[in-house]
Amino acid sequence: MSEREPLSVVVTTLDNADTLDACLRGVSWADEIVVLDSGSTDATTAIAAHYGARIHTQPFAGYSAQKQAAIDLASHRWVLLLDSDESLEPDAAALLQQALRMPVHAGYQLWRREWQFWRWQSRRSRLNHYVRLFDRQRARMSDHEVHEEVQVDGSVGVLDVVIDHYGEPDIAGRVAKANRYSGMQLDDLARRKVTWLRLRMVVYPTVAFLRYYVLRGHWRSGWAGFIAARIHAFYAFLKYAKLYESRQRRD
Structure with missing residues (x-):
């Protein structure tokens, strides 16, 4: 079996101690975790350090610019971009590692399941999907102020990987x-x-x-x-x- 491409997981943070542990626990197998923090005053950076993340700090530059700055800090060509209030489901690691053994696309969309106040959205409802796994040499964040997205120069595939998004709890x-x-x-x-x-x-x-x-x-x-x-x-x-x-x- 061929070796997989090394992976950098990239996360931007600001006072996300409530959700960051679950976020990083699911990607602890990655070759590198990069956290770009905007000046947290809670336990966010301590949690990141616990998982061996490379922690950088800069003032918040806007959603798109901050994420692009974090991507630029990655050491490896392949990047998994996560929000600090997102976590991967248990079977995601094997599926991501398999895709990285012989990547056939420049980027991959992952599915996202939303927390709706007191319950998860029904699995029979439509899940959103976003490019989150990509070759950073062929991808860049859009310049939208909100609803920013990864724009890929090349083909895009879809992986059967679900991200749980906690978002706003109420x-x-x-x-x-x-x-x-x-x-x-x-x-x-x-x-x-x-x-x-x-x-x-x-x-x-x-x-x-x-x-x-x-x-x-x-x-x-x-x-x-x-x-x-x-x-x-x-x-x-x-x-x-x-x-x-x-x-x-x-x-």
């Missing part, structure tokens, strides 16, 4: 994130020169709700799925409402 946290992210998207939306804003504020939240709740199957998650869908629709409304407000103030 409704208040999810609403606060919707408010924060909708504000951060203003520059991205302004560059796109979005039109028909008033119509979008009226119609798009309903479209977003139906897409999330019905088409993606979150109705299978009971009331947790319904509440998550409503907050998702509220976020869709907020980002266009804030753009409309900024244009009114400018005019």
Whole structure:
């Protein structure tokens, strides 16, 4: 059996002591763990040190720029990018190692399962998938302020690997994130020169709700799925409402 490509696991952190242990425990087999911290005051860096991580510190530069800076610190060509509130399921290690023995793509998408307030989303609902395992010489973070993603120069495969994402543990946290992210998207939306804003504020939240709740199957998650869908629709409304407000103030 051929040897696998060495792997660097890359994580950005800021006061993530509650979730970082689970995150790093699932990748303790990797050849290197790189943690780029933004100035944590809790036990985050101590937990990272416990797992033998190379710890670097720099002020937060934005989600995309911070992750790219962390990727640039990796020693190995192949990188697994994780958020500090994510952890791999038990069978992930064998699947990732197998893929790294003879990589046939420049990057690989992994599935992500979301924690919804008091339960995991139903496994029969649609899981999101993101490029998380990639050849860093052929990939780079996008320049989006939020919803940043790995952009790969080459083919992309899909691995049957699931990441558990804890995210915001309660409704208040999810609403606060919707408010924060909708504000951060203003520059991205302004560059796109979005039109028909008033119509979008009226119609798009309903479209977003139906897409999330019905088409993606979150109705299978009971009331947790319904509440998550409503907050998702509220976020869709907020980002266009804030753009409309900024244009009114400018005019």
